[in-house]
Amino acid sequence: AQTVTQSQPEMSVQEAETVTLSCTYDTSESDYYLFWYKQPPSRQMILVIRQEAYKQQNATENRFSVNFQKAAKSFSLKISDSQLGDAAMYFCAYRRYNNNDMRFGAGTRLTVKP
Amino acid sequence: DAGVIQSPRHEVTEMGQEVTLRCKPISGHNSLFWYRQTMMRGLELLIYFNNNVPIDDSGMPEDRFSAKMPNASFSTLKIQPSEPRDSAVYFCASSLYGTSIGEQYFGPGTRLTVT
Numbered sequence: 328a329q330t331v332t333q334s335q336p337e338m339s340v341q342e343a344e345t346v347t348l349s350c351t352y353d354t355s356e357s358d359y360y361l362f363w364y365k366q367p368p369s370r371q372m373i374l375v376i377r378q379e380a381y382k383q384q385n386a387t388e389n390r391f392s393v394n395f396q397k398a399a400k401s402f403s404l405k406i407s408d409s410q411l412g413d414a415a416m417y418f419c420a421y422r423r424y425n426n427n428d429m430r431f432g433a434g435t436r437l438t439v440k441p
Numbered sequence: 442d443a444g445v446i447q448s449p450r451h452e453v454t455e456m457g458q459e460v461t462l463r464c465k466p467i468s469g470h471n472s473l474f475w476y477r478q479t480m481m482r483g484l485e486l487l488i489y490f491n492n493n494v495p496i497d498d499s500g501m502p503e504d505r506f507s508a509k510m511p512n513a514s515f516s517t518l519k520i521q522p523s524e525p526r527d528s529a530v531y532f533c534a535s536s537l538y539g540t541s542i543g544e545q546y547f548g549p550g551t552r553l554t555v556t
Contacts, residue, residue: 372547
């Protein structure tokens with residue numbers, strides 16, 4: 328069974344600084360997708376970034392980028408120039424290529440200090 | 442697009458009552474998911490549908506829970522009878538599966554409190 332592990336229950340960052348959230352996953356598949364979702368206090372789950380496993384290039388969305396290490400089964404999220412609005416729970420998620428079932432990690436609560 | 446729509450946003454009910462949560466997926470999406478989120482258990486997948494057909498309901502806690510998707514634009518999650526341990530935030534999500542990366546888009550959630 329595929330599992331997703333986020334080893335950092337909580338993280339904090341100073342405004343304008345950079346922070347990296349960790350995520351590892353367990354799978355025997357070669358084709359799959361990885362995602363980071365953000366859940367602010369409003370509790371709305373918002374897709375932040377996505378990565379196809381067959382792509383070697385790391386995905387980037389503005390201030391958000393990932394470090395995808397397929398061999399190590401690692402998928403970390405880097406947030407640059409952190410803003411107060413980045414404060415939220417962040418969930419890492421995995422989906423197999425031919426399966427609609429998405430597995431989520433337990434989440435990391437990010438605090439941004441002014 | 443209006444996004445995934447869920448109703449009600451908040452529901453407070455007494456133990457033993459029937460609760461029905463509603464979801465309208467994004468138009469054109471062919472997969473729909475029901476999740477439950479609690480502090481203790483995190484985000485759990487309850488059931489999902491592809492093209493209105495239930496594919497995996499192994500996450501449904503027990504027979505008190507049931508879900509239907511009568512058409513592509515509407516789904517319900519029913520709890521009968523409700524219990525205090527059912528108190529949680531219930532999310533509906535939809536995706537376009539088969540032709541794209543299939544990321545899921547979530548609704549705003551329904552906060553259920555059973556007293």
